[in-house]
Amino acid sequence: MTDFDNASRGFIGTLEPGVIKTQAGRLAWNNNEYDFVQRAKCPDSVHPKLWRQAQLCNKHGLFEVAPGVYQVRGFDLSNMTLVEGQKGVIIIDPLISNECAAAAFSLYKKHRGERPLTGLIYSHSHVDHFGGARGVLPEGMENDIPIIAPEGFMEEATSENIYVGTAMRRRARFMYGSSLPRNPEGQVGCGLGMATSQGTTSLIPPNMLIATTGEERVIDGVRIEFQIVSGTEAPSEFNFYFLDSKALYISECATHCMHNIITLRGALVRDSKAWSQGLDESLVLFGDRATVLFAGHHWPTWGQRDISRLLVEQRDMYAFMHDQTVRLMNEGLTGVEIAEKLSLPPTLDKAWHIQGYYGSLSHNIKAIYQRYMTWFDGNPVNLWRHTPTEEGKRYVACMGGADRTVAFGNEYAAKGDLRFAATLLGHVVAAEPKHPQARKSLSAVFTKLGHGAVNATWRNFYLTGAMDLQQEGTPTLPPGDTVPGLNPLMSVDQWLSGISVQIDGPRAAREDIVIDIKLTDQSQTWRLTLSNGALTYRMTSDDAAFTGGAGLHLTVTKEDLGQLLLARIKPEAKVFKGNPKLFHKLLQFLPWANSLESQL
Numbered sequence: 001m002t003d004f005d006n007a008s009r010g011f012i013g014t015l016e017p018g019v020i021k022t023q024a025g026r027l028a029w030n031n032n033e034y035d036f037v038q039r040a041k042c043p044d045s046v047h048p049k050l051w052r053q054a055q056l057c058n059k060h061g062l063f064e065v066a067p068g069v070y071q072v073r074g075f076d077l078s079n080m081t082l083v084e085g086q087k088g089v090i091i092i093d094p095l096i097s098n099e100c101a102a103a104a105f106s107l108y109k110k111h112r113g114e115r116p117l118t119g120l121i122y123s124h125s126h127v128d129h130f131g132g133a134r135g136v137l138p139e140g141m142e143n144d145i146p147i148i149a150p151e152g153f154m155e156e157a158t159s160e161n162i163y164v165g166t167a168m169r170r171r172a173r174f175m176y177g178s179s180l181p182r183n184p185e186g187q188v189g190c191g192l193g194m195a196t197s198q199g200t201t202s203l204i205p206p207n208m209l210i211a212t213t214g215e216e217r218v219i220d221g222v223r224i225e226f227q228i229v230s231g232t233e234a235p236s237e238f239n240f241y242f243l244d245s246k247a248l249y250i251s252e253c254a255t256h257c258m259h260n261i262i263t264l265r266g267a268l269v270r271d272s273k274a275w276s277q278g279l280d281e282s283l284v285l286f287g288d289r290a291t292v293l294f295a296g297h298h299w300p301t302w303g304q305r306d307i308s309r310l311l312v313e314q315r316d317m318y319a320f321m322h323d324q325t326v327r328l329m330n331e332g333l334t335g336v337e338i339a340e341k342l343s344l345p346p347t348l349d350k351a352w353h354i355q356g357y358y359g360s361l362s363h364n365i366k367a368i369y370q371r372y373m374t375w376f377d378g379n380p381v382n383l384w385r386h387t388p389t390e391e392g393k394r395y396v397a398c399m400g401g402a403d404r405t406v407a408f409g410n411e412y413a414a415k416g417d418l419r420f421a422a423t424l425l426g427h428v429v430a431a432e433p434k435h436p437q438a439r440k441s442l443s444a445v446f447t448k449l450g451h452g453a454v455n456a457t458w459r460n461f462y463l464t465g466a467m468d469l470q471q472e473g474t475p476t477l478p479p480g481d482t483v484p485g486l487n488p489l490m491s492v493d494q495w496l497s498g499i500s501v502q503i504d505g506p507r508a509a510r511e512d513i514v515i516d517i518k519l520t521d522q523s524q525t526w527r528l529t530l531s532n533g534a535l536t537y538r539m540t541s542d543d544a545a546f547t548g549g550a551g552l553h554l555t556v557t558k559e560d561l562g563q564l565l566l567a568r569i570k571p572e573a574k575v576f577k578g579n580p581k582l583f584h585k586l587l588q589f590l591p592w593a594n595s596l597e598s599q600l
Contacts, residue, residue: 003299004055006299010065012062012064012070012111013061013110014031014060015075017031020075020197022199027198028200029197029199033182034054034194037058046451047451047452047454049357053189054456056256056299057192060074061074062108062111063299065081066247066292069247069292071300072104072108075103075104075107076095076100077096077195077197078297079295079298081249083242085219086222087118088116088117088118089108089220090119090219092123093130095128096132096197097198098131098134098135099197100132100199101133101136105135105136120136121147121149121240122149123237123238123240124150125149125237126234126252130157131201131203132201133203133204142204142205146207149236150209150210150238156234158487158489162497163497163501171266176195176196176460177463177464178198180460186463188456189456190456190460191257191358191457193297210226216243222244223244224241226240231274232270232275246289247291248289250293250295253275253279254279254295256298256353257353257359258354258360260363261371262366262367264457269367273319275318276315279311282311287304287308287311291304291307313348313353317344317354320344321342321364326368335369335373357454357455358457388426388427392426392427396427396431399424402431402435405427406424409428409438409442413448422445425442440469440470443465443470446462446469447462447466486562486565492519499565503589504589504590506533507589511530511531511585513586514530514550515553515554515582516528516549516550517554517555519557519561520556522558525540552576552577556575560575
């Protein structure tokens with residue numbers, strides 16, 4: 001019962017009812033949806049281990065971690081930490097949404113009194129640890145307090161969604177089960193927390209960066225020692241230790257579950273070896289000093305013995321996964337074969353904080369294999385396969401038609417071989433997407449697989465797939481999701497990087513367009529070239545390049561460039577030289593050309 005005791009320890013109060021809305025009245029967060037998980041008996045539709053994790057993650061409110069150190073948990077996927085200083089309070093990781101962060105800060109002040117914000121810390125570059133910053137820091141105060149982050153934070157915080165943001169959001173719907181009902185048959189959490197909030201996000205750049213392990217800062221009288229762990233759970237990340245309260249903030253490197261080496265929503269493969277080494281360094285630096293360990297997710301761990309055991313077991317888990325995958329890879333096994341063969345050592349397998357509620361041993365092993373050996377398993381059979389649709393047509397034909405293949409699939413499902421049943425039925429749905437019995441049978445198989453999964457993200461994927469099969473058509477992202485926001489905090493290079501991957505290359509292949517852009521408020525000159533269906537760009541400080549070779553020269557501010565790229569304004573005669581229709585032509589190869597009325 002240690003986890004349940006720790007998850008409740010230090011409870012002060014919570015928000016009743018547990019509902020947070022946006023200014024427009026839209027629901028941003030609803031804790032009350034998960035009241036059902038506090039039932040004493042686990043239902044048959046949820047794996048008992050996942051039910052236990054949901055019960056723990058669902059404990060919400062303001063908690064005291066150590067004297068002067070508090071957390072608001074259960075107001076988002078992540079936790080918000082508040083550390084009291086001499087004059088005010090330092091906030092760590094202000095959740096995903098502004099509304100949720102504001103509600104968490106209000107709850108703290110209700111119980112601890114009015115205190116000004118005297119510092120803001122982002123532990124790493126994932127949105128659930130910085131997206132709610134504007135909810136606690138009003139506009140105009142960005143330079144009034146230290147805003148601390150690890151080196152490389154802004155580049156990593158903005159880059160992940162530039163190239164594949166739309167694809168990731170589509171996958172995230174499955175991974176987090178955002179469209180599933182909250183009940184024992186549907187979504188019961190994400191393993192790392194209950195859900196992602198749906199409020200307004202923000203990004204306030206840091207004004208103080210930490211680059212090396214061992215750096216110390218004093219913020220509002222609070223002494224903090226930092227450990228750089230970039231390249232572990234996030235490309236830009238640090239842990240930090242509060243010297244006076246002997247509290248170690250482990251960021252997201254050691255939570256109460258197995259984490260992801262690669263996420264099902266998509267991301268770069270993480271380095272599990274570096275992750276293990278980072279935890280070993282944490283053990284050396286802080287293991288004999290910290291009396292409490294806490295993180296951006298889940299509940300704290302108290303006592304040096306329990307802290308050391310957690311760090312050791314988490315360290316060994318990531319090292320074991322990496323080293324044994326590589327060993328078997330070198331013996332000639334593929335990622336899929338290793339995932340079927342390998343299991344954790346007994347001590348790790350029994351540890352509650354190692355269970356695969358969020359990451360899983362199976363897909364983490366495949367991620368490690370992918371990191372070193374790419375997608376290809378070395379078998380020539382898999383070098384040039386048909387698409388799922390074309391492959392499905394051939395499987396169905398070989399088995400005597402769609403109805404007969406469905407019958408085979410149902411037979412395997414009845415025998416309990418749900419994995420192969422899903423494969424057979426998946427071929428039918430790929431070949432004949434509207435086949436009613438195939439959709440119904442595959443939906444039933446996905447539901448059984450989901451209800452039996454200990455991993456919350458697998459469960460959400462299966463159940464979302466089952467739900468989609470029961471509906472007509474395939475759900476899509478809301479209209480407008482393909483139109484970039486061109487966040488003003490991003491650099492022009494990041495804007496152009498994101499736009500370049502949205503050019504319809506085959507349609508643009510015959511065009512040859514060169515545009516020079518001088519940014520009056522950035523002291524920058526950019527050349528955009530569309531040729532052979534590819535948009536390339538480069539910055540040059542040579543104004544001579546602005547005089548020749550381009551069909552259009554623009555002299556604008558960065559803000560106006562953003563509006564031009566979205567076709568929301570037209571270039572005035574005083575800011576361009578040459579043929580303004582070239583800019584209009586460039587925009588015609590972008591996905592929002594038909595959804596936004598061009599004024600050029």
